[in-house]
Amino acid sequence: MSEAPPLEGQKAVRLRLAPASGGRRVRAVVVRRLRAIASFVRWRPRFGAFALGSVLESPLLLTNPGHVEIGRGVHIRAGARIEALDTDAGPARIVIGDGTSIHLHFHCGAALRVEIGKNVLIAGGVYVTDHDHAFDDPSQPVIANEAVLAAPTILEDECWLGEGAKVLKGVRIGRGAIVAAGAIVTRDVPAYTIVAGIPARPIQRWDARASAWVPVPNGDPRR
Numbered sequence: 337m338s339e340a341p342p343l344e345g346q347k348a349v350r351l352r353l354a355p356a357s358g359g360r361r362v363r364a365v366v367v368r369r370l371r372a373i374a375s376f377v378r379w380r381p382r383f384g385a386f387a388l389g390s391v392l393e394s395p396l397l398l399t400n401p402g403h404v405e406i407g408r409g410v411h412i413r414a415g416a417r418i419e420a421l422d423t424d425a426g427p428a429r430i431v432i433g434d435g436t437s438i439h440l441h442f443h444c445g446a447a448l449r450v451e452i453g454k455n456v457l458i459a460g461g462v463y464v465t466d467h468d469h470a471f472d473d474p475s476q477p478v479i480a481n482e483a484v485l486a487a488p489t490i491l492e493d494e495c496w497l498g499e500g501a502k503v504l505k506g507v508r509i510g511r512g513a514i515v516a517a518g519a520i521v522t523r524d525v526p527a528y529t530i531v532a533g534i535p536a537r538p539i540q541r542w543d544a545r546a547s548a549w550v551p552v553p554n555g556d557p558r559r
């Protein structure tokens with residue numbers, strides 16, 4: 337049998353998503369508005385803030401929604417777990433900015449503060465946290481330890497978190513940054529930088545002069 341030729345990587349082509357046509361578009365807008373009204377009636381009284389026009393799908397798990405603020409035009413799909421914990425520092429706060437879209441099975445836990453900016457795109461299975469269980473006393477099983485170690489976590493406007501990305505405590509993700517699918521982010525990400533891997537390292541940054549994403553040698557965005 338002759339040997340198979342080596343496989344070559346496929347080059348990505350740029351496509352435009354087709355807008356829904358006529359009747360389908362109108363139906364989608366009407367359904368979206370009805371769902372937003374139903375969400376507003378159901379969730380506005382329970383949340384710290386819940387702007388009209390946002391949709392929060394069930395099932396979901398909520399802890400202290402009174403400390404969670406949801407901006408305008410936010411969409412959080414089913415399976416979310418959103419927990420603002422009470423600690424001796426007071427109630428934690430979670431803020432989700434206008435226009436942010438969050439796909440299935442989002443988990444967000446705050447012991448101090450998690451801020452998610454405006455027009456952020458979050459894919460499915462993403463985890464954003466600002467704390468760990470304390471593990472400084474190995475004689476106590478973690479499950480029996482009520483302490484946490486916390487530092488605020490911030491996602492600035494217009495960033496994009498790929499499928500399954502995890503963002504750990506104390507991280508700031510800069511405006512317009514991109515977190516690759518499956519990445520675990522343990523350090524700050526500069527604006528307009530793409531990070532990937534575990535732990536996440538910069539792989540590309542936006543070069544405004546060249547008007548292009550350029551590779552980042554050795555994971556250092558300053559080079």
Ligand SMILES: CC(C)(COP(=O)(O)OP(=O)(O)OC[C@H]1O[C@@H](n2cnc3c(N)ncnc32)[C@H](O)[C@@H]1OP(=O)(O)O)[C@@H](O)C(=O)NCCC(=O)NCCS
Nearest residue numbers: 457458459497498499514515516517518519530532533539
């Ligand atoms: C981050 C991303 C956008 C980068 O795309 P890209 O610019 O086409 O990147 P490339 O394929 O050119 O990869 C550049 C390098 O990063 C690596 N890389 C890309 N994505 C990676 C990932 N998720 N994890 C680890 N490494 C990754 C590539 O292997 C390549 O490394 P190499 O130069 O050593 O070969 C894309 O890889 C990605 O993760 N997209 C997320 C998809 C998703 O979750 N969609 C959900 C819809 S909301």
